[in-house]
Amino acid sequence: MREHPQRTDLRAELDHTDVLWFPAGGGKTEAYLGLILTALFYDRLRGKHAGVTAWLRFPLRMLSVQQLDRTLRMLIAAEELRVERRIGSPHDDPFALGYLAGGTGSPNDLHWDGGWWRGWETEAAATRAGTFAEDHLRDRLVITCPYCERDSVRLRLDIDAVRLHHECAACQRILPLHVSDVEVYRTLPAIVISTVDKLTGHSWFPEFTAFQHGPKHRCAEHGYFSFPRFGVCSAGPDHCTAPKGGYPAARPIKDPVPALTVQDEMHLLKEELGAFNAHYEGMIAELQSGAGSGLPSKVLGASATIEQYQDQLRQLYGRRPRAFPAPGWTLGESFYTTTRPDFRRVHIGVLPHKRRKADVAAIVQGELLTEIARLQEEPKALRERLALHGLPDSDLPRLLFPYEVSLAYVNSKQHGTQLDEELGQLSDDLQHAGLDRVEHAVLTGEVPVPDLAAAIARVQREHLDTPRGERLRALVGTSVLSHGVDLERLNLLVLAGMPPTAADYIQVTARAGRTHAGLVVTVYDPVSRRERSMFSNFLSYHRLLDRMVTPVPVNKYAYFAARRTLPGIVLALLHDAARDPALKPPPEGADYSKDFKRWWSAQRPLLDPWLERRIPACYRERVEGVNGRGLENDLVARIMDTWRQEERPNLNKGAEEKRTAYLFLQQPLTSFRDIDKSTAFQSLTSSQDAFNALATNTADSKGGEDEPQP
Ligand SMILES: [Zn+2]
Ligand SMILES: [Zn+2]
Ligand SMILES: [Zn+2]
Numbered sequence: 001m002r003e004h005p006q007r008t009d010l011r012a013e014l015d016h017t018d019v020l021w022f023p024a025g026g027g028k029t030e031a032y033l034g035l036i037l038t039a040l041f042y043d044r045l046r047g048k049h050a051g052v053t054a055w056l057r058f059p060l061r062m063l064s065v066q067q068l069d070r071t072l073r074m075l076i077a078a079e080e081l082r083v084e085r086r087i088g089s090p091h092d093d094p095f096a097l098g099y100l101a102g103g104t105g106s107p108n109d110l111h112w113d114g115g116w117w118r119g120w121e122t123e124a125a126a127t128r129a130g131t132f133a134e135d136h137l138r139d140r141l142v143i144t145c146p147y148c149e150r151d152s153v154r155l156r157l158d159i160d161a162v163r164l165h166h167e168c169a170a171c172q173r174i175l176p177l178h179v180s181d182v183e184v185y186r187t188l189p190a191i192v193i194s195t196v197d198k199l200t201g202h203s204w205f206p207e208f209t210a211f212q213h214g215p216k217h218r219c220a221e222h223g224y225f226s227f228p229r230f231g232v233c234s235a236g237p238d239h240c241t242a243p244k245g246g247y248p249a250a251r252p253i254k255d256p257v258p259a260l261t262v263q264d265e266m267h268l269l270k271e272e273l274g275a276f277n278a279h280y281e282g283m284i285a286e287l288q289s290g291a292g293s294g295l296p297s298k299v300l301g302a303s304a305t306i307e308q309y310q311d312q313l314r315q316l317y318g319r320r321p322r323a324f325p326a327p328g329w330t331l332g333e334s335f336y337t338t339t340r341p342d343f344r345r346v347h348i349g350v351l352p353h354k355r356r357k358a359d360v361a362a363i364v365q366g367e368l369l370t371e372i373a374r375l376q377e378e379p380k381a382l383r384e385r386l387a388l389h390g391l392p393d394s395d396l397p398r399l400l401f402p403y404e405v406s407l408a409y410v411n412s413k414q415h416g417t418q419l420d421e422e423l424g425q426l427s428d429d430l431q432h433a434g435l436d437r438v439e440h441a442v443l444t445g446e447v448p449v450p451d452l453a454a455a456i457a458r459v460q461r462e463h464l465d466t467p468r469g470e471r472l473r474a475l476v477g478t479s480v481l482s483h484g485v486d487l488e489r490l491n492l493l494v495l496a497g498m499p500p501t502a503a504d505y506i507q508v509t510a511r512a513g514r515t516h517a518g519l520v521v522t523v524y525d526p527v528s529r530r531e532r533s534m535f536s537n538f539l540s541y542h543r544l545l546d547r548m549v550t551p552v553p554v555n556k557y558a559y560f561a562a563r564r565t566l567p568g569i570v571l572a573l574l575h576d577a578a579r580d581p582a583l584k585p586p587p588e589g590a591d592y593s594k595d596f597k598r599w600w601s602a603q604r605p606l607l608d609p610w611l612e613r614r615i616p617a618c619y620r621e622r623v624e625g626v627n628g629r630g631l632e633n634d635l636v637a638r639i640m641d642t643w644r645q646e647e648r649p650n651l652n653k654g655a656e657e658k659r660t661a662y663l664f665l666q667q668p669l670t671s672f673r674d675i676d677k678s679t680a681f682q683s684l685t686s687s688q689d690a691f692n693a694l695a696t697n698t699a700d701s702k703g704g705e706d707e708p709q710p
Contacts, residue, residue: 002259002295003046011295015623017317018324019266019301019309022337023510028302029067029486032056032262033074035300039259040078040095040190044088051214051253052098054260055192055297057199059268064101064193065141065453066485067264072097072177073146075191079176096176098184099141100194100201101449107180110162111236116448117180120238127157133169139450142166143457147173151461162222162235182234185210186223192258196269196672199280202287202572203668204661206589207234212291213579214256217247224250226579227589257288258297265483266301266309267503267552269316274554275561276672278316283569283618285318287576290614296622304510305503308551315556318621344513347542350523351535358415361496361523362422365408368492368519369426369474373435376400376468397464402516405459406492407475409482409508415496416442419476436469443477452480459487482508491518497525498534502548557631562619562639567647568668569618570611571661577610596660600651615643 001010022028036054043053056071058064079095082088113119116139118126126132133154142153145168152170157163163183166175178184184192185207192211202208206227215224219233222240225247232240233247261284263269269277281299288296299317303309306323313321328334352360375382379396383389388396410416420442427438441455458472475481475490482504493512499505512518524531534541541548555561574596578585583606590596600607616636621627650665661668 001298002255002293005293005295014296014298015319016322017299017301017313017319018322019303019306019313021303021306021309021323021325023304026304026337028304029070029264032264032300032302033071036071036191036260036262037074037078040075041082041087043190043255043259044082044092046254047088048254049089049091049251050093051188051190051256052192052211052258053190054262055194055211055258056262056264057194057196059196059265059273060480060483064099064195065449066456068097068099068141068193069144069146069453071191071193072142072175075176076146093187093190094176095191096178096187096189098178098187098189098192100181100184100192100198101179107164109182110157110164110180116450123157124159127159132157138448138454140166141179141450141453142175142177143454144461145171145173146175147171151457160221160239162239181205182207183223185215186225186234188215188224188253196263196273196277196280197670199277199284200568200669200671202280202283202575203568204571204670206575206578206591208572209575209579210256212257212287212576214253214292215250216579218250219247227591228587255293255295257292257295261297261299262302263299264302266303266312266316267305268483269312270552270554272561273672274312274316274552275556275558276565276669278318278554278556279562279565279569279619280672281317282620282622283572285622286614286617287572289617290576291579305506305546305549306552307503307547307549312552312554314621314626315554318626319623320626343517345509345518345520347509347538348519348521349535349538350521351532352523352526355526357497357523357525358410358418361408361410361415361494361521362419364521364523365406365419365474365492365494366422366426368406368494368521369438370430370435372400372403372492373430373468377435401464402489403491404471404473405475405487405489406473406494407477407481407490407511409493409495409499410476410478411497411499413444413446413478416444416476416478419496423474423476436467438474439470439472440474440476441472443475443480445478445480447480456485456487459489479504479508481511485511486514487511488515490514491516493518493520495520495522497523497528498531501550502545503550506545506549557635559635559638562635563642564666564669566615566639566642567661567664567666570615570643570647571664571668573611573614573618574660577607583607583610590660593657593660593663596663611643612640616640 001013004010020028020031022031039053075095075097082095107114107117111120116136117123123132126135133156136155140153140155144151145153148168148171150168150170152168153166153175154169156165156167158165164180166177167173178187178189181201188210207225210224210226216226217233218224219235219240222233222235225234230237232242285296299319301313309323310321325334325336332339350360350364376397379393382396382400408419410419420440423438423440431437443452443455455472455475462471479499482499491512493509495508499508509520512520524535526532574590577583578589584603586595586599588595590599619636619639620632646665651663653663657663
């Protein structure tokens, strides 16, 4: 459709947001990877020689780890095909994958230290000393080489090229993967994977403008850039010198806007996160419409749990909502999907009496582990139990292997610690009994992404020849593990209490039974009225589970949210303006306040009306009439008041701040969460004793509904 914008029927496709809905494990990822693959080749065939074709977004960073591996493998296969079949031109950029997660799982800029990256000087010294790869074994995002399948991928810093590579020590191939933000701008890879939070990068990193406009320049050594840093390319003055006569202009990229935006686990974009995301998505669509071909990305959502998704989609993307696959004439059947009679999961409900849910969950997980280990020791017992008379002995271990890994799902870190200790105890007990120790791992939101990836990779690659005592057999996890984790061998699941919502329950339980039939044991909380009632209605609850999913609440019209997104959106617009020669921008862009202030005072007559036109467009629906007109108008009116009365006057103040971002009254968002700092409650002296008693008491008797861990 992007090739024929004059065809109104095709153009109208962009006015819809489609959501791919498949039950968990039903092939949703495969469906959108297939679409991305098609778009990759189509873009090359129509002459887009470089730049981003698809941007895949996840609500949480943890979700993207396993998807990164799958996407990378698909991309590598596509690249081989591209070369072999000579698709596009031989001078096109090779397909590559950018993991845009700087600041959390990988470095923003190789010059700054942050997370595991110790800054340029230290890492360069480690490289020269030959210890770099060893130092960063835990920081690899990919361990198993997609080319040769050996676990030999290492990180390598190329000092001259200022590049951080994932490279295979066995087959010597460099993976087409860019994990620092700067390298993503410098290469503009065909697929970008990020969290939704990374949309805030449009305010903080002017090089993000290349995602809409393509790059201005190309440094022969360090790749694309648009705004020179200290007169050189974005590798920086220590690494690059400007060629005589300046850097050449980059070859213009045809239709630089990503053809596809895929939002996975869309149902998680709710409440505050959903509202912030809605405003930034509005901004992205506005930036895209003002660049290249003037066409925004096609937006696709994907989710395993959607209920009354229409309102959520209308608010998030301001376009017409549509679900795929559309239902057929018969329940459970459509042109694209079918329902099969075989079962995936066996559910067992347990309501403890006089014991806490975590204690009982630990017992259940322990029993499952012990029983599987015992059956592995005594194939005869297994044969009797399952009446497997015809099967040779050698086949029995293979039969048990997919049931070796168990996961205990907990709602709080505290219970995670408890189950971890219980597993340690169990491991000792089993060893005393002459059985192998139990390798286990606790995976919560605080576990760094590479550690999470390493645990997942272990379960994937360990096989029957790995000694049992060395195999990872037990996991304890919070909601971190409830999305996107797809492990064939994870089929025993124990829940210490119900997850907060029915949607969460569907997601968590879908971790088991992806290939083989799974067993789910839910230990209900006897203290919670809600959970006791779920136990009493166990059968009907499970039969009607899909209908228990509540609509996702998003309110993009919440003024507090719009107030918070305004500075970031204005700043992103200013970076965008700095790409428009008609607005006479400084070549360095608007990132530094000294450049910005000069531009702002000289070109106010141009910039003011430009912003007056574009800020409202960021907050307004893309397709008119999708949302209520009154709500849309009110939001725009209030936000423009805030701009004119509060934020704009602030930009005129003296430029003490180095970066333009800090000129705003409220700092532009750097993330969509942790916005509210928690407030400590305090008491007056007179009630101090009572308060203390109460505080101690609540801490002691903690039970019932726990706060879910992010
Ligand atoms: Zn290799
Ligand atoms: Zn350079
Ligand atoms: Zn440097």
